Amino acid sequence: MTEENNEKSGAENLSRRKFIRNSSYAVGGLAVGGVLGSVIPWGTEDQDQQQQAAKQVKNYNNALMYFSQAEFQTVQAAAERIFPEDDNGPGAKELGVGFYIDHQMAGSYGFNARDYMVPPFFHGEKEQGYQGRLKRREIFRIGLREMQNYSHQKFKKGFTEIAEDEQDKVLSDFADDKVNLSTISASGFFDMLRSMTLEGVYSDPLYGGNKDMDAWKMRNYPGDQMNYTEIIADDNFQEIEPRSLRDHM
Template structure:
């Protein structure tokens, strides 16, 4: 009889404890999401299938760190004309090239951290590259603004509102130094834009571009392989699935 009373008392205490945990979870307004408390709160939501959850995964690497929205859209449109989508595969926009450029300009590369930036400055030959006090991120700010100004002057529309052929004309005029810019060279800005576009297409996806390694796949490039011991003795061409730097962390 005493054993039955003890068992009943234990069951009541257990139920009371579970009730307390459940109520306290609601009382703290969802702070008890994880751990033990989170596991006993009946949220009333259906669990998502693994595939559905995977499809909803966000790419947090695609976030702006330097450009504003207008600047980003301008760069995105310009890079797409430099490396357009065609029957061979995706273009710069689908590959996330504008994000690559944005991230590079937000870091040490954009601040010319490893370059000698002290005067005197001389106007060098084209083969000598840029010599001046402006940092790459500043050159881009000026170049993007001048692209918009030139587009409005020539077509009465912003660069992103132009047709593909009109955008090509604007970019070609910059490349040929047909645009008057007092602070930077028009061709210098275009060459920097073109160079960074190609970098974004073929760099490791870790840096924001080359989304899903599609740029590498266009050229059958294997990416960052740890070794080739499994194919080095093969006499036939081996198609190797590309790997990113991030893949080595898994």
């Protein structure tokens, strides 16, 4: 190898080493800016801005799995009248009860997966509950449609468009079987709607309702605690922050 080639090769090696060295500095800078930078309080955002950004994180549990948008709006409005917002705290709508009911209709509960659904079907007594071939998801869809029909018949508007006292009247007429339906029981549908509304209010947020555990907080209910061994022998009343099943992961 000639002297000229040796010099050229040495220059290339120096250039390559310089590039690698500079690249490592750049990577190190990214590490400091990306990892350590997220830990070091640089003062670019105040605490309020950070909290606001955290609140804007999307809740992917708030997604429809069964209802149409129109059906969902009707469910929300009806549930809100059953469990309305008041001075004690939020109502069914803000607590996400509509999503809870939607998810239940899309799952095994809505399909009556654990119920005996083989004919023949007989007309049972009211105390026996529902006796028939329709699945809960089908009953709910029919019930919502009949609520809209009855609302138009009585008040010339859809259920979501009428005043709250008029909505209460529609729900009361269903509860008292004053609405004549050929396919389902009006009171049976209302009982299911009311029961599922309360379930959505007080169930674990994992299932779509009880947003931020606010319903538990209204009743000072501790939620899903693993144990109470630290306070069980204490005679003094203890306030415990509620926990969801998600908090144990």
